[in-house]
Amino acid sequence: MSDRKHRTPAQDGWVPVTRRELLGMLGAGAFAMSAGSAAWAQGAAKRGGILRVSGPANPSSLDPATGGAGSDHAYLWTMYDTLVEWDYATLRPKPGMAAWRYPDANTVVLDIKPGIVFHDGTPCDAAAIKYNLDRGRSHQRSNIKADLSSIASVEVTGPLQVTVKLAKPDAALPAILSDRAGMMVSPKAAEALGNDHDRNPVGAGPWKFVSWADNQKIVVTRNDKYWRNDRGFVDGIEFAIIPELSTGLRSVSAGQNDMAYALPARLKPVVERSKNLSLVTGPTLYCLQIYLNLAKKPLDNVKVRQAINYALDRESFVKAALSGVGEPAHMNMPSTHWAYDAEVAKLYPHDPAKARALLAEAGLKDGFEMTIGGYTDQDSVRRGEIVMDQLGKVGIRLKFTNGTIPEISGQYFGAEKKFDALLSAWTGRPDPSMTYGLMYAKDAYFNAGRVEVSPELSALLVESRASEDIEVRRKVFSKVQRIVMEQALVAPIAFQFEMTAVSGKVKGYRSNLLGKPKYEFVSLG
Numbered sequence: 001m002s003d004r005k006h007r008t009p010a011q012d013g014w015v016p017v018t019r020r021e022l023l024g025m026l027g028a029g030a031f032a033m034s035a036g037s038a039a040w041a042q043g044a045a046k047r048g049g050i051l052r053v054s055g056p057a058n059p060s061s062l063d064p065a066t067g068g069a070g071s072d073h074a075y076l077w078t079m080y081d082t083l084v085e086w087d088y089a090t091l092r093p094k095p096g097m098a099a100w101r102y103p104d105a106n107t108v109v110l111d112i113k114p115g116i117v118f119h120d121g122t123p124c125d126a127a128a129i130k131y132n133l134d135r136g137r138s139h140q141r142s143n144i145k146a147d148l149s150s151i152a153s154v155e156v157t158g159p160l161q162v163t164v165k166l167a168k169p170d171a172a173l174p175a176i177l178s179d180r181a182g183m184m185v186s187p188k189a190a191e192a193l194g195n196d197h198d199r200n201p202v203g204a205g206p207w208k209f210v211s212w213a214d215n216q217k218i219v220v221t222r223n224d225k226y227w228r229n230d231r232g233f234v235d236g237i238e239f240a241i242i243p244e245l246s247t248g249l250r251s252v253s254a255g256q257n258d259m260a261y262a263l264p265a266r267l268k269p270v271v272e273r274s275k276n277l278s279l280v281t282g283p284t285l286y287c288l289q290i291y292l293n294l295a296k297k298p299l300d301n302v303k304v305r306q307a308i309n310y311a312l313d314r315e316s317f318v319k320a321a322l323s324g325v326g327e328p329a330h331m332n333m334p335s336t337h338w339a340y341d342a343e344v345a346k347l348y349p350h351d352p353a354k355a356r357a358l359l360a361e362a363g364l365k366d367g368f369e370m371t372i373g374g375y376t377d378q379d380s381v382r383r384g385e386i387v388m389d390q391l392g393k394v395g396i397r398l399k400f401t402n403g404t405i406p407e408i409s410g411q412y413f414g415a416e417k418k419f420d421a422l423l424s425a426w427t428g429r430p431d432p433s434m435t436y437g438l439m440y441a442k443d444a445y446f447n448a449g450r451v452e453v454s455p456e457l458s459a460l461l462v463e464s465r466a467s468e469d470i471e472v473r474r475k476v477f478s479k480v481q482r483i484v485m486e487q488a489l490v491a492p493i494a495f496q497f498e499m500t501a502v503s504g505k506v507k508g509y510r511s512n513l514l515g516k517p518k519y520e521f522v523s524l525g
Helices: 019-028 035-041 070-079 126-138 187-198 245-253 265-273 302-311 314-322 352-361 378-392 405-413 432-440 455-463 470-486
Strands: 050-055 084-086 093-095 098-104 107-112 151-158 161-166 207-213 217-222 236-241 277-282 287-292 326-328 368-375 396-403 421-426 490-496 498-503
Touching: 050 070, 050 245, 070 207, 070 217, 070 236, 093 098, 107 126, 126 151, 126 161, 126 187, 207 236, 245 265, 245 378, 245 498, 265 277, 265 498, 287 302, 302 352, 302 378, 302 396, 302 490, 314 326, 314 378, 314 490, 368 378, 368 405, 378 396, 378 421, 396 405, 405 421, 432 455, 432 470, 455 470
Parallel strands: 050 236, 368 396, 368 421
Antiparallel strands: 084 093, 098 107, 107 161, 151 161, 207 217, 217 236, 277 498, 287 421, 287 490, 326 490
């Protein structure tokens, strides 16, 4: 174990922000920006050059419909445009490849921007949009079926117009179409390549795919036929896959790469001490948590799941694992999100005695052993050690299996169902209905046990999309979150900030609330 646990942030020459300061930053929607971001705001953007990025994880797939890892987005957004976009600071949806309108509660009309072509030269027209939406809803390998479950049919109603009929009202659909479900692939390529499209993607984004060497490098190059001229400034992007984040940061300091993202708080002082690096940071929806497979014993017992939540000392976790730069997580929404419920947040104060009592009521007075998946990078190992120690104090003995993100996540969420639990993160989605639907709907990919908790929760997940009124939706999500946490379907631990280090030549990079980097406005000085 690293001697890091014996050091304080002050010993490293940096005092972390207080919780009050942290929440003030979140409430204000403040984003710390590098000098390059200011240059972007002034409209200065030089074209050309190759952006070199240190990426922390190998993708699970480069097809947006078949992948499962939240870390894939940093690669996908280079090659795919989305039907809908979102504002960086608020995640409020806005038109992307298409504009949308609701003629009535059960109908959405998508009007597609003219002149968009895929990287293989085929048009991104209404027929292509219909193909993608139908593929996402019904393809055997699709992992976005739950996102599109409200769609009853998709009809081409003009060369550049698609009419979507809904089985039930869905106010979240525009936000959903800003994520994987809205990333359009070439129908020609998808049909010709089949499963091989995972590794040979064809989209319509600012850059097109060149190569992917597993766990080593991903390369994309400029799409000369890109339909926009206000973004996509660099000639290409080369991603070096470097799971060890401190190594990735050193590669930027040494000039081998231009930026490294998803950095842990412990590396903040290193960036600040470096004369040739700038730090870009901002609040995110990135929630570190323990996924629980409710189909596995003894996790099928709600008292056991509740015991896990009572045993977690979230405040101590934030201090030890995030150097204080984070927020304890009591549900899947941070405290300043409009869907947050302060009363639900009170359900699980740190109470080891209560945890032990619940285990005894469940017939496990001597505790039990739980198999759990984790990742091999230094910060994941450290987080695992902290959680192991906290749960061990109430008799829950963790048996970790560590591996890469795609490997371990696939073993847990896929057909193998290898572990009882997974220590990982929920990387966030533009609309809270997506978060709760993807994790807790009966057939959702991230519901590893494919367990339906209750008909009430299923009905509420539908209701959460029925109105565009935020106050109405807030009340529905309060009910959703209460069921999720009273039933202890998950053990949320902490929200962390995005931290990205950029070299002095990188201009225009901005943080976003999802905490997943986009490079569309980046240029090289």
